Amino acid sequence: MSLLRPGGVAWLLAHEMRLSFRALTGKRAMGGVGAMIGLAVLALVMLSGGVIIGLALRKLDVPVIPLSAAIALACCATAFTLMLSQTMAAASEALYERGDLDLLFSSPIAPRTVLFVRAMGVATGVLTVFLIFVTPLLGPAIILGHPEWLGLFGVLAALALLATATGLTLAMFLFRLIGPRRTRTVAQVLAALTGAAFFLVSQIRTLMGERASESLFQSLAREAAEGRMKIPPVGYWPLLAMLGEPLPLLAMLAIGAGAFALAALSLGKRFADAAAVTQGAEASAARPAKGRDRAFAGGVFAATLAKELRLILRDASLLSQVLLRVLYLVPTAVILSRNAGHGDGGAALAGGAGVVVFLAGQVAGSLAWITLSAEESPDLLAVSPAATRSLRRAKLAAALLPVALLLVVPLGLLLWLAPVTALWTTLGAGLSAWACGLINVWHQKPGKRADFKRRRGASWFATLAEVVVSALLAVTTGLAVAGFAPWAAIPLACAGLAMLALRRSDEQIAKVLRMA
Amino acid sequence: MTEALIVRGLDKTFSKPAVRELDLTVHPGELYALLGPNGAGKTTTLRMVAGLTKPDRGSISIFGVDALADPAAAKAVTAWAPDEAMIYDRLTPLEYLEFVAGLWNVEPRHAKARAQELLETLGLASEARRRCEGFSRGMKQKVALAGALIHDPRLLILDEPLTGLDAASARLVKDMLQARVDAGGTVILTTHILEVAERMADRIGIIAGGRLLAEGTLDALRTQAGQGGGDTLEDVFLQLTADGAPA
Numbered sequence: 001m002s003l004l005r006p007g008g009v010a011w012l013l014a015h016e017m018r019l020s021f022r023a024l025t026g027k028r029a030m031g032g033v034g035a036m037i038g039l040a041v042l043a044l045v046m047l048s049g050g051v052i053i054g055l056a057l058r059k060l061d062v063p064v065i066p067l068s069a070a071i072a073l074a075c076c077a078t079a080f081t082l083m084l085s086q087t088m089a090a091a092s093e094a095l096y097e098r099g100d101l102d103l104l105f106s107s108p109i110a111p112r113t114v115l116f117v118r119a120m121g122v123a124t125g126v127l128t129v130f131l132i133f134v135t136p137l138l139g140p141a142i143i144l145g146h147p148e149w150l151g152l153f154g155v156l157a158a159l160a161l162l163a164t165a166t167g168l169t170l171a172m173f174l175f176r177l178i179g180p181r182r183t184r185t186v187a188q189v190l191a192a193l194t195g196a197a198f199f200l201v202s203q204i205r206t207l208m209g210e211r212a213s214e215s216l217f218q219s220l221a222r223e224a225a226e227g228r229m230k231i232p233p234v235g236y237w238p239l240l241a242m243l244g245e246p247l248p249l250l251a252m253l254a255i256g257a258g259a260f261a262l263a264a265l266s267l268g269k270r271f272a273d274a275a276a277v278t279q280g281a282e283a284s285a286a287r288p289a290k291g292r293d294r295a296f297a298g299g300v301f302a303a304t305l306a307k308e309l310r311l312i313l314r315d316a317s318l319l320s321q322v323l324l325r326v327l328y329l330v331p332t333a334v335i336l337s338r339n340a341g342h343g344d345g346g347a348a349l350a351g352g353a354g355v356v357v358f359l360a361g362q363v364a365g366s367l368a369w370i371t372l373s374a375e376e377s378p379d380l381l382a383v384s385p386a387a388t389r390s391l392r393r394a395k396l397a398a399a400l401l402p403v404a405l406l407l408v409v410p411l412g413l414l415l416w417l418a419p420v421t422a423l424w425t426t427l428g429a430g431l432s433a434w435a436c437g438l439i440n441v442w443h444q445k446p447g448k449r450a451d452f453k454r455r456r457g458a459s460w461f462a463t464l465a466e467v468v469v470s471a472l473l474a475v476t477t478g479l480a481v482a483g484f485a486p487w488a489a490i491p492l493a494c495a496g497l498a499m500l501a502l503r504r505s506d507e508q509i510a511k512v513l514r515m516a
Numbered sequence: 517m518t519e520a521l522i523v524r525g526l527d528k529t530f531s532k533p534a535v536r537e538l539d540l541t542v543h544p545g546e547l548y549a550l551l552g553p554n555g556a557g558k559t560t561t562l563r564m565v566a567g568l569t570k571p572d573r574g575s576i577s578i579f580g581v582d583a584l585a586d587p588a589a590a591k592a593v594t595a596w597a598p599d600e601a602m603i604y605d606r607l608t609p610l611e612y613l614e615f616v617a618g619l620w621n622v623e624p625r626h627a628k629a630r631a632q633e634l635l636e637t638l639g640l641a642s643e644a645r646r647r648c649e650g651f652s653r654g655m656k657q658k659v660a661l662a663g664a665l666i667h668d669p670r671l672l673i674l675d676e677p678l679t680g681l682d683a684a685s686a687r688l689v690k691d692m693l694q695a696r697v698d699a700g701g702t703v704i705l706t707t708h709i710l711e712v713a714e715r716m717a718d719r720i721g722i723i724a725g726g727r728l729l730a731e732g733t734l735d736a737l738r739t740q741a742g743q744g745g746g747d748t749l750e751d752v753f754l755q756l757t758a759d760g761a762p763a
Contacts, residue, residue, distance in 0.1 A: 296614045296624035296631075303618020307607065314606040314647070380602040380663070383566045384619035385591040514570070 007109050012117040020121065038460075046136035054140030062243060067224035069231045072239035074220070080159050083126045085195030087167030090122045092174070092187035094275075101275055112268025119164055119264040127160035148244030155241045155249070158256030165256075165263035172267050175274050185316035189323060196327035300386040301394045308371045308398030322366060326406055329359040333410035347482065349418070353425040354478035360403050361432030361470025367399035368440035369462075374447050388506065396437045403433045421481050428477030432470045435499055439465050442504040444513060465502055469495050518580040520544045520671050520702040526564060526574035528726075534560040536726040538574070542719075544670075547697045548704045549713035552723035553757055558706040559598075561723070562673050565704075566596035579670055592620065595669035599676035601660035605649035609640055609659045612648065613666050620667035627666060634662040638688065653680035661689065665696075672696065674705040678712060690716060714749040724757045 005011055062068055094101075104114045134156065142149050170190070174183045223229045240248040297303045312318065332355045372395050375381065381391055407429055415422035443462035472495035479488035504512075521542040528535040535557040542548045552558045563569040565576055567587045576583040576590075583590035603612055610631060617627030635644050638658045643651070648659060657680055664672060677693070678686045693703055694716060707713055713720055714734060721731045730740045738747055741755040 296628045297618055298624040299621060300618055303615045307604070307611070307615040307618075310611060311604060311606050376604050377602040379568055379596075379598065380616070381619065382568050383591055383594070383596040384616075385588040385621075386619045387588070 007107075007113075009113055009117060009120075012109070012113065013120055016117055016121045017124075020125070043136055046133070047140070050137045050140040051144075053137060054142075054144040057141050058145045060146075062239075064236065064239065064243075065224075066229040066231045067221065069236045069239045070220050070224065070229060072242055073231075073235060076155065076159060076238045079130065079156065080163055081194050081197045083130070083160055083163035084167055085191045086126050086129070087122050087164045088170055088187055088194060089167075089191035090125070091119075091164075091167045091171035092184055092191075094118055094122070094271075105272055105275065110268070111272035112265055115268040115271045116264045118271075119168055119260065122167070123160045123164040123260065126163060127157055130156050130160070149242065151244035151249050152242045154253055155238060158241075158252040161256035161260040165259035168263045168267060168271075172270055172274065185319075188316045188319065192323040192327065300390040301397075304386075304391055304394035305398050305401075308395055309401065311376075312367065312370065312398065312402065318370060322363060322402075325359060325363045325366065329356065329363060330406060330410065332356055332359065333407060333414075349421055350478040350482035353421060353428065353481045354474035356407070356425055357428035357432045357477045358470045358474035360407065360429035361436040361466060361473065363406070364399055364403045364433035365436030365440060365463075365466040365470070367402060368396060368437040369447075371395040371398045372440050373444045378446065388510075392441055396441060399437050399440075400433050403429075424477050424480040428473050428480075432473040435469045435473065435495065436466045438499070439469065439502055442502055442509060444509060446513065465498065469498050469502075472498065517544070519577070520546075520579060521565065521704065522575075522577040523561075523565065524575045526561065526576070527572045528557075528560055528564060528569065529572055533726050535564070535571075538723075538726070538728055540721060540728060540731075542671075542702060542704055544579075544702050545697060545700045546702060546718040547693065547716055548702075549717035549720045550704065550706045550723060551710065551713055551720060551753060552706075556723045556757075557726040558723055559675055560726075562596070562675055562704070562706065566594060566673055567591055568596070592667075593670040594673065595664035595667065595671070596673045597657075597660050597664040597675070597677060599679050601653075601656040603648050603656055603659050603663070606647055608645050608647055609635055609662065610644045612659060613662060616663040617666050622667050630666055630668075631662070634665055637692065638662055639685070654682055654685050657681060658685065658689070661692075665692075670702060672701060672703045674703065676707060677705055678707060678709060710749045710753060720749070722753060722756050730756050 171187055174187055237248040241252045297306045335352055411422055411426050439462050472491040475491040476488045519541055523540040526535055526538040550558050564571045578590040579593055581590045613631035635641050640658055697703055719733055722729045730737055737752045741752045
């Protein structure tokens, strides 16, 4: 009997992997080659870093002490929350994205086999993301003298399986609890919160004002140094497993695989039923929109702005992704205000201001890509007599408005506590958001809103340009806040020059869009 | 009298020629049906008229406005509804019409009243405040048609307007188009349903291989095809496209 018996788990898994690979490499042969070359270059850069790390750590002997165990636990917790964020979103999306689900469920293949393979696909996807980053960085260290660190890959596999089982169970639980219409939105928002959970937990003490500017790692190190850290024996498992101890490693793998098998096999039938219920459920149960007697917006700008804001607010997947960035932006802005209130040093203020400026640019850039490049009905705009410039202005405004609303409270608070810092931060954040929006105007690359998650549709060049310009403006703001305003002119000038180089005329934009 | 649409010497080549030396005239107040086999160049022609595709050569005049020199003025009096509805799933029909009215700068109060009237006529009044994401293809087509009519265009361009509509909806749309033409509006449409063209069109153009093979009333087409008076449009169409098909 063939290993890939049609209808079997291995056969279906091979089918899923083939689809995933083709989605990764793209439809066009050249696109696939380009992606491969890009990945190869990235891998080479990371590998170079890995060799340096490997040489530096060649003689390091990791001690099995409470601090090491705590760091290993913290790393596992971070990896798990990030993995859970992805698996929860993927598990809920699997219920709604029809794809070939109808075909599979209409075939004689058992629903539990379909779910098992889908779940395997989710776990493999999550694990692959981590392996892509971990392998080139730690591979050389393993080869250069620490073969026992291979256990780290086992730990990651165990975490991916556990995260998939948890994500799947949570998605099904939500489905049962709040029904098909709300599950998608709530699961996406929860996924975003989970993704940022570690950051939020690590900053909670700072946010609450107990001890400003102390990170979780600093706190752990202090407790270890003072001999107050107590870790139970099971708490050492992740560290020992990472160091290649067979029993802890096998125990972790068994827990992950057991949870995965239990969830995938026991939820199979329910998953099939839930997937069937979701078809049309969102729309049929959708409530009529509010504003029954509201007047129509008049003119191109107002109508387009209203349309873009509605579409942003109604896209659960998009909201969750933006929320993830916002979850880093708002606490940073609040911490900045707190530091100002505590009269903390200039370095903390400058750093916080820089981070706010950088993140404001990133959030605005993401939204601008959505409003400008991910237009769902470009032909409708093209056949209308509306001036392209008016449409662009409205779309840019729709991208900048949410950023302004997010920052208004923390920056208002900062204005009261430290007016000069607030002024520089507001200027920097505004400039950064505007610049990133403009980059998206000049370098539009039509894509689908669904591609937002990984910015697959966005131009790599535009994404890189956004990062560079917002980073330069972040440095500018940081220097100005730190009292080195004259020096701030240097990164500001660099950002200005970059923007001049990036600028495209209306004709150039139109030409590129016609060719797209 | 200013013609509704005058197309002269229109050429468009993608990887191969799509439209070649096309001449077309549509009179005001008539319903003109453009017929042709798959890949004949119908949609490319209409996209060029709507300002979505730039021709390689030729001229397009819409109610006396040079559509290539002044596209905004031409678009202001034109509406385009393709076979795939250009709508936003996460907007309600009313919100969609608000947006489209904004694009054409329709006065908000007038636009709202017109939107409600159109949705009522198209049987969508009860769905006016529900998002379009769960709508059937036919319902989406009707929302798109309402969008095309919100600014009361002088020239309505429709690509396969009856695709996906059930019998009752198709009748409704046909009646709306007929009423529009009776009121002096101009409609140009493509369709694969020859019976629709036969019964509704004032004149019919048959296109194949990017060239206009024949044009005129059904009787004129019968004469051009060298067939008898009892032949259906289907017979005429098949005869003409077989004769004129590119080698």
